[in-house]
Amino acid sequence: MNQVNNPSFSNSRLINWFKLSSPSTFYPVAGKLIPVFWALTVAFGLAGLWISFFIAPVDAVQGQAYRIIFIHVPASWMSMFIYLAMAAWAGLGLIFNTRLSAMMAQALAPVGAWMTFLSLWTGALWGKPMWGAWWVWDARLTSELILLFLYLGFMALQASIDNRRRADKAGAILALVGVVNVPIIYFSVKWWNTLHQGASVSLTKAPAMAQIMLWGMLLMALCFWMYSIAVGLMRLRAIILEREAHTDWVRQLSEVKS
């Protein structure tokens, strides 16, 4: 697709956000953004790990083992948030038929699945010393597992439909149906009072943890955010190249020519 040079849009002084919705304009922008997000990932990650391993005190009840919270909680947040973002992009693609939104949803799915897996994995490592079991059939664990299945189903459905347009739309419907699960995960510790501990951080009340631990966790969460965005954009660029391989602008790219 050629770049749109609509004068009424390009005269505007503000950044024209709609222009970015075209794969050909977004591709170079994403290329410039990726190093920035990687740098932020490293910076937040180093600061967060420093605080969480060396500065944060030992927990009175859980001892050293509690430190896995600095990976577990950000991964769980991201697993839910990425699903919402993925469903939102898929929904946008379904409604406005924009190609980039569908590509974005496709790019986010593996990142989200990875975060969900990481959340379950670190949860198992944490559960073993605290509960004495790698896995219990607790409401939150089960609903997080369903989330992983939903990600895998989304990816499997998209991979098995050859027609891209249909794959995007069918995936979007599945993603939107699965959104029901996200609030269930989030509120599961409140609705079913089970083994998994309640939320340590919430928007409405003071966090139930020491200030310095909170800082470590927030820095790690920022690190995970930046990582997800960086990897998501890298995947997005690969998907753009794959799907737009037939266009002129892709053939003109220096990295494609060589």
Next chain:
Amino acid sequence: MRALLAIIQRDLLLVMRRKSEVLTALFFFVVVTSLFPLGIGADAALLRKIAPGVIWVAALLSTLLGLHRMFAADYQDGALEQLVLSPQPMVLLVTGKIIAHWIVCGLPLVLLAPLIGIQFDLDTGSLSVLMATLLLGTPVLSLLGSIGAALTLGVRGGSVLMSLLILPLYIPVLIFGAGAVYATSVGLDTSGYFSLLGALLILALAFVPWVSVAAVKIAIE
């Protein structure tokens, strides 16, 4: 309304012309549930304990077996396209197909369940709760399944993919359905489970037909 009845009648007629497919799914339900006592051993106390879960899981799987018939044959011979083009609201037609699927694949399970329950040495109270939960739960299975059936129309490896997509969505029904039967057998209150199953049914009835219509239209365009 007449369109709804007509499509139910049509689907049932088609099933009657080829009974073997339906009977296979039912036979599957009976065989799978009978395999468990053979594999685990005839310890009556253990069987009573696992009965709700086993019967519910078998019901889930045998519902899945019949799902691909919901749209696939009509998709192949072009009848589904005609249904989309017809002046009747598509939601009604899809709802009719879902109801027909439930009558063929869900209702027999409800009626068969007490027989299987007796094999597992369930008492009368548990049997009636089992039937009631299946009566509330199997329509939800048919409804949710229609989404998967429509999304995987004409896709290679469609039926395996469909189970991957649909089984995670079935988990809540399984938990509350089997949970109610288990609660009865240990003498706990079951009203909460029934409320949740009822809520699932109402929500599914309210939203799923529209989602399935969207999925069918995507498959056809």
